[in-house]
Amino acid sequence: MKDPGLVMLRKSPYPYWFLIPGGLVFTVFFLVPSVMAFWFSLTRWTLFDQEFIGLDNYVQFFREPALASGLWHTLVYAVVTSGLKVILGMALAVLLTAPILGRGFMRSVAFFPVLVSTIGVGLTFQVLMHPTEGVINQILGWAGITGPAWLVDPDWALLSVAFVDVWQGVGLATVIYMAGILSIPGEYFEAAKVDGASAWHRFRRITLPLAKPATVSVILLSLIGGLRKFDLIWAMTKGGPGFTSDVMASVIYKQYQAGFYGLSTAGNVVLFLLVILIALPLFWFFNRKDDNQ
Template identity: 60%
Template sequence: MMAMSSSATASNAPLTKRQRTSPYPTWFFLPAAIIYGVLFLFPTFSSIYFSLTRWTLFDSTFIGLDNFAQFFREPFLIQGVINTIIFALVTCTLKVVFGLGLAVLLTSDIRMRALLRSIVFFPVLVSAVGVGIAFTAMMHPTRGIINIALDLVGISGPGWLTNPALAIYSVALVEVWRGVGLATVIFIAGIMSIPQDYYEAARIDGASAWERFCYITLPLSRPATVTVIILSFIHGLRNFELVWAMTRGGPGFASDVLASVIYKQYQAGFYGLSTAGNVVLFVLIALMAIPLYIYLNRREGHQ
């Protein structure tokens, strides 16, 4: 037995050495690294360079930090930043709440569960521009189906997109309707990974449905919750399509977000200025999302 063991050890030693010096891990990594460099690193560093220039399609002139100085002097920049943060917080919070609620419902023993899951996820597949156009018509103050339905029950519907105080929140609610399906799918995956033995033991001990949710589902689906929070928050910070399709930043500048401010500069032909705005948006997202990610994962590690 000792001879067999020593021979097995001797035969394994060269294999371990070959694995350590094998070229396959490097070659497998290279395609992903090339794609990442071409699609992310190169555009990122190019944007940083062009943000320091006054450029057109054919030439560029280096001007240093002038674009950033001019960008921070934009009269409605502060309003855009505030709206961006409001939009991100509202959409992130509601996606987590409704996504978790729908996931609990759609993992319970209900009829047509698979069909309901498909219905909930369907809005994610629809173009943001198409959703924005449809809801713009539905939220029309006089001819929109939402206010017509409210009038039938004696409620005077507001100007969802024409009231400066409501416009950004109205767009945020539409984004929640469109994006909650993805959050629900992530939560469903997290809940279905929880061993059923925990629920069976809790039922035997007489735990109610609410207690099972609070002490089993909620803490053990934390990884899914962290994922939904990070993805929803980043998407909310960089959202542009839905805001532009529904309000174009209006009425006035009431629903402008940082991305729509940047796009308006690009429309006006200030390419270097809009590129500087993109760099500012990238830095803002990094400064807010990375500490949030570290904090949430640190809390998860402590638990």
């Protein structure tokens, strides 16, 4: 016979009360603005009035000449930045979890760019990447290398911003990987050493597979951040030269600047759906692979 006290405890709504504050915050700051954004994307609106026009904003948005290139640039930017953050973050984490001299100081240095203002980083690298007077090309010149016109060359502008994004964000990826590596029991590495496994085999057979949750986190966070990136691109190139570094977020902002508020709202909804359509399948894919294991 079940204890009536245990049955009443299980049916008590008391634990769910703790969900109310989080639910209110989620509703006020995410759910309500999201619903309003969907509504305003169906209207032609200003600060003082609105007119319902159905899907006209979406039709016009997808007819924008800059949209196709902006979408392609967004995908390239997200893939390049997330890929480099995974590779460099893992490499730095392996180095900074090893018994090396000055490890604590190097960890601080690796994470410091994450704390710096993105606009400040963009303006600083705008000066450093000047094609003739920038420090980066001057250093390359001393080594006998002719540096590219980073931010004014159409072939380099988007990649230049992506490299700066990686420099600023790789510290966070490193911290996530460090947490994953340090959570691996040390006995695994000791046993591998006893069996004569080299450093490469220990990394490949132990570190890499057991740090997979960290890899999934870095991929998803970096990819979502890359798809939504705006502030660094705007600070460094404003989408130029021409439209060669325009991404979806900058295209949307330019429409807003031109006074097409409904059109820009529709663009934000499209960007939101794009992020969801890319991030959710990846999340399910990684979880499915874990479940099968």
